[in-house]
Amino acid sequence: xxxxxxxxxxxxxxxxxxxxxxxxxxxxxxxxxxxxxxxxxxxxxxxxxxxxxxxxxxxxxxxxxxxxxxxxxxxxxxxxxxxxxxxxxxxxxxxxxxxxxxxxxxxxxxxxxxxxxxxxxxxxxxxxxxxxxxxxxxxxxxxxxxxxxxxxxxxxxxxxxxxxxxxxxxxxxxxxxxxxxxxxxxxxxxxxxxxxxxxxxxxxxxxxxxxxxxxxxxxxxxxxxxxxxxxxxxxx
Numbered sequence: 001x002x003x004x005x006x007x008x009x010x011x012x013x014x015x016x017x018x019x020x021x022x023x024x025x026x027x028x029x030x031x032x033x034x035x036x037x038x039x040x041x042x043x044x045x046x047x048x049x050x051x052x053x054x055x056x057x058x059x060x061x062x063x064x065x066x067x068x069x070x071x072x073x074x075x076x077x078x079x080x081x082x083x084x085x086x087x088x089x090x091x092x093x094x095x096x097x098x099x100x101x102x103x104x105x106x107x108x109x110x111x112x113x114x115x116x117x118x119x120x121x122x123x124x125x126x127x128x129x130x131x132x133x134x135x136x137x138x139x140x141x142x143x144x145x146x147x148x149x150x151x152x153x154x155x156x157x158x159x160x161x162x163x164x165x166x167x168x169x170x171x172x173x174x175x176x177x178x179x180x181x182x183x184x185x186x187x188x189x190x191x192x193x194x195x196x197x198x199x200x201x202x203x204x205x206x207x208x209x210x211x212x213x214x215x216x217x218x219x220x221x222x223x224x225x226x227x228x229x230x231x232x233x234x235x236x
Contacts, residue, residue, distance in 0.1 A: 011125060036197040039139060047134040049080050061092055061119070068115045074128055079145035082165045087137040089145055090128040094119050123164070123212050129168050141201040143189035146229070153231035161189035164196060176205035178226045187192025193228075 030038045051058075065073045072093065079089040094116030098106045105111065112120075119125040132138040138145065147165035154161075172180070172188035180188075190199070 016188060031198050034201075035092050038198070039196075039201070040136070042146040043133050043139050047130045050130050051134065053167050054127060057124075058229075061124060061127070064115065065093050065119075068113065070097055073096065075125075079166065080148055080151055080162060081137055082162060083143055084159075084162045086148060086153060087132070087145075089138075090131055092119055092125040092128060093198075094125050114182060120167040133168065137165070137166040139167050141170060141192075141204050143170050144173065147156060150229050153229060155232050157190060158232075160193050161186065163193050169204060171204060174211060177211070182227075182229050 062073050074089045075093040077091075078091050081087050084222040093113040094113075096113060096116075098111050100106055107112050116125075129138060133140060142165050170189065172185045173190035175188050176184065183193065
């Protein structure tokens with residue numbers, strides 16, 4: 001037995017066995033304890049890495065937003081997260097502050113510039129949310145955080161989307177994003193909550209990359225933003 005362990009740590013095949021066994025154990029633990037521990041662990045690790053690697057891009061986009069759209073560079077808005085707890089969401093600004101003669105903001109379609117459309121279509125405007133992930137307000141994968149005004153409008157089933165942290169991307173995003181109806185969006189959100197796992201998150205992650213490059217599902221019915229959720233006709 002002593003010779004066996006000696007060979008393990010002193011031969012290339014032995015080291016390979018140890019590495020593969022360690023990876024297998026790590027993968028099993030990640031799958032079993034994903035919701036309890038590893039989901040947040042991976043959020044921290046990958047958000048830190050992403051912020052470091054993408055810091056030059058973040059700086060460049062910040063400068064371009066300041067030049068083309070003015071200040072403030074970062075768009076901040078209150079959104080409900082896990083257990084409906086309100087947090088501040090951070091995104092790159094994509095609209096100007098143009099107003100009419102009475103001082104009211106112009107419609108979104110008139111304030112969204114070509115540069116803003118580019119940021120949205122490439123999802124680059126979402127990059128500051130990496131900071132929200134690092135500080136524990138969001139996760140990489142989960143239902144997208146919607147407006148606070150929607151909270152009283154959800155029925156009991158739809159409100160289940162708040163049983164997990166909001167995500168940078170989610171099951172609804174890879175199944176149509178803004179091009180699907182509110183009913184379908186909530187259906188996918190609740191389905192994710194019921195089935196959340198490391199395997200589903202990996203699937204969503206890679207599908208998101210494909211869709212970002214294809215730039216699919218950005219708008220709904222040719223609108224620049226998602227239609228406002230008006231509630232449910234059939235009540236609770």
